[in-house]
Amino acid sequence: MFDFFQKHKRIGQVILGLIAITFVTWGVESYTSMRAGRDTVATVNGFEISQREFAQQLQQQQEQLRRLLGGAVDPQALDSPESRSALLESLISQRLVASQAARQHLIMSREAVIDAITKAPEFQENGQFSPALYSGYLASRGLTDQANVAQLRSQLPLARLVGSISDTAIAPRSVVQRLAAIEAQQREVSEARIPVQQFLPQAKVDEPEAKAYYDANLADYRTPERVRAEYLVLSAENLGRGEPVSEDEIKAAYEARASEYRVEEQRRASHSLVKTKEEAEKLLAEVKKNPARFAELAKKHSQDPGSAEKGGELDWFTRGMMVKPFEDAVFKLGQNETGLVQSEFGFHVVRVTGVRPGKAKPLAEVRQELADQLARQKGGRKFLEAAEAFNNLVYEQSESLKPAAERYKLQIQTTGWISRSAAQELGALDNPKLLAALFSEDSLKNRRNTDAIEVAPNTLVAARAVEHQPAKQREFREVKDEIVELLRGRKASELAYKDGVAKLERLKKGEDAGVTWGPAKAVSRREAQGLPADVLRRVVSADVSKLPAYVGVPIPNAGYLLLRISKVVEVDPKALDPQVSGRIAGMVGAAQYEAYIASLRSRADIEVRQANLETK
DSSP: OOHHHHHTGGGHHHHIIIIIHHHHHHOGGGGSOOOOOTTEEEEETTEEEEHHHHHHHHHHHHHHHHHHTTTOOOHHHHOOHHHHHHHHHHHHHHHHHHHHHHHTTOOOOHHHHHHHHHHOGGGEETTEEOHHHHHHHHHHHTOOHHHHHHHHHHHHHHHHHHHHHHTTOOOOHHHHHHHHHHHHOEEEEEEEEEEGGGGGGGOOOOHHHHHHHHHHTGGGGEEOOEEEEEEEEEEHHHHHHTOOOOHHHHHHHHHHTGGGGEEOOEEEEEEEEESSHHHHHHHHHHHHHOGGGHHHHHHHHOOOHHHHTTTTBOOOBOTTSSOHHHHHHHHHSOTTOEEEEEETTEEEEEEEEEEEOOEEOOHHHHHHHHHHHHHHHHHHHHHHHHHHHHHHHHHHTTTOSHHHHHHTTOOOEEOOOEESSSOOOOGGGOOHHHHHHHTSHHHHHHOOOOOOEEEETTEEEEEEEEEEEOOEEOOHHHHHHHHHHHHHHHHHHHHHHHHHHHHHHHHHTTOOOOOOOOOOEEEOSSOOTTOOHHHHHHHHHSOOSSSSEEEEEEETTTEEEEEEEEEEEOOOGGGSOHHHHHHHHHHHHHHHHHHHHHHHHHHSOEEEOHHHHSOO
16 A cells, blocks of 8 residues: 555555455454463464454455355355365464564554655655545545554554565566566457357257166256245344334433434635745735635645645545644634644644534434334344243144244244255245254154254244155156257257367368358457457467467357467567566565465464364
């Protein structure tokens, strides 16, 4: 982010991937304790990884994946032994680096961090540091200047330690340039497709052939074991819906949480940033003499490019969003008053242009929100009181769910046919432990209720099988048509492949293969232009010593794809984007860093507590 990151872009991903999450979340304090408590997942050279930290990191990882995949992901599908192990390995690598930093007593002074911030390219505008850009950065992350500086005092030295290791990797300039040129090389490609559909009329399948396939693949034509079930859901949310909430309770909750509903006082100001006190005093005198000229003078004299062009105008802000001296001055001044203040960035001539007093949201505005929260709280208490009794009732009166439904005023819900493991929409029953209970011998043979199983926080489900179908073999007559279609498709694919290979050989000999080529497009290793990865791999690795060159690729269930490479465009290594060369060199640096971590690991005292790592 800052000056160091800009000078060492090629290690940025390593730093962010292996360090940032933990250091941002816990800061240096997490690396100065060696408690080795019983709730630790692992210890690395005495530095612990707690269950709390591990769970938080796992949750953050799952949230990132859910956002990436559009939210339609079951958290349990993301919480596997493999994902937990990979996360633990990442955290161990972080601790190895942190322990080295602790041994070397790495820390930066406050002054050095402030200097790094003022020189950070992302806070520069027209070659000058912009307080407005920096303030916007802090606001977008919910940070104060003090918290940000404190955080960076531990982060930057650790990043520099990583950089010092990564930078020792030597990638010969000629090798980097050659690899970058190969990556940027473009090849002009045209396509001709041989679709499988045109061979379907020739693909004949008789009944003996279909029967032979059926006999050889009986397992593919079995109906899985399945049940139809009924179930009850006892949840804090449902119990809370029927709980009345009085006006007195709402008022009491509002008063208890008044601070949460307070809108902080906001200020808006304009400023001119200059280097010396003499300049500032002279500018202040001019402004006081003629306040209407403030914007004009700011445009002319202010060294804050982020606001100078707007006459020094800043957006609305609350306390904690600006550097403290500037903020204190603004909040002491009244509307349209002007003053002078010094901060670590220079001298500011400040004028308050707007004041929005702090106020509390009225009760009417948050009444429904409070009522819903109170109902959920009551539902949570009722759930805690009812959970054990509910479980006992469905167990003791295991021949029916009706007694529990009547006692807790729950609706008995039913399912269609469901199997033990096939992908299906199961709603509240979509829980491995519950499905295992539903398909147990006791459930299927004796038709008893399952135990009440927690499928989500404060949510219990009890189910019973009302109809059962064992797994059975589908008869040949039931599946004959789908087998015939399957085998016809395979035969057509084989015919398309043979035709494609024959045409490819003719093209390579310079003969007319009777194909129609589509429009040419330029592709490279980084710009696939819609080509699948395996097809692109064959195109960029094809021998182009003689043009045109031809490539053939079978496309499963679709036919055969012919590609003609008619032109190769080389790139002058000197004209390459430096970022491309830097990224390739960064791969060498990343490999060096991984070797460094492996070296630290070989000498480290690492203890993993597997029981604390497992899902509870």
